[in-house]
Amino acid sequence: MTEEQLRIAESKRLVRGDKTYSTPIEVTLDVIGGKWKAVLxxxxxxxxxRFSELKRLVPGITEKMLTQQLxxxxxxxxxxxxxxxxxxxRVEYRITEHGASLQPVLAxxxxxxxxHWQQSAASTND
Structure with a gap:
């Protein structure tokens, strides 16, 4: 991104309801940020x-946090x-069409x- 593009992007505020975002990255992080949402x-x-499958797939998450994040x-x-x-x-969670658009972001x-993991592993072996 050029300096000019950055200035234009920074000057535009995104407002939705009671939230104001400075950048689209903040919107993305609001939706999938934190420790668990992107993983889920x-x-x-x-x-x-199913809820129980997600609990098994994401060790360390409490049931309360899993419920909240979902x-x-x-x-x-x-x-x-x-x-x-x-x-x-039985409760089942599916990705929505809108949620499926996150696939390239998650990939x-x-x-x-x-x-990063490979680079970190290589640098600790030096």
Whole structure:
């Protein structure tokens, strides 16, 4: 990005409801930022997931935090939640069409993370 483009981008504020963003990156981080949301979206984008499957796939997340993060992803239109009328009740999370548009972002994050990990491993072996 050129200096001129950066100045133009910085001068535009994004306002939605009671939130004001300085850059589109802030919007993205608001939706998938934090420790868990991108990880959950990564797993759900692979295919529909049940709550218990997500709990198993994301060790370290508490049930309370998992519930909260899934609700936020649902609120932001990234995932949809389906409750099946069964005993015991079954809940399934699917990526929405809008959420599927995160696939290149998550792929880029995976690629960068892999490269960073390899670079870090190589530099500690020097």
């Amino acid at each position: 979206a990564y797993h759900i984008i692979q295919g529909p997931q 609700r936020e992803l649902e609120r932001d239109g990234v995932v949809s939640r389906t409750v099946f009328a069964e005993v015991p009740p 880029a994050m995976c690629s960068w993370g892999r490269e």
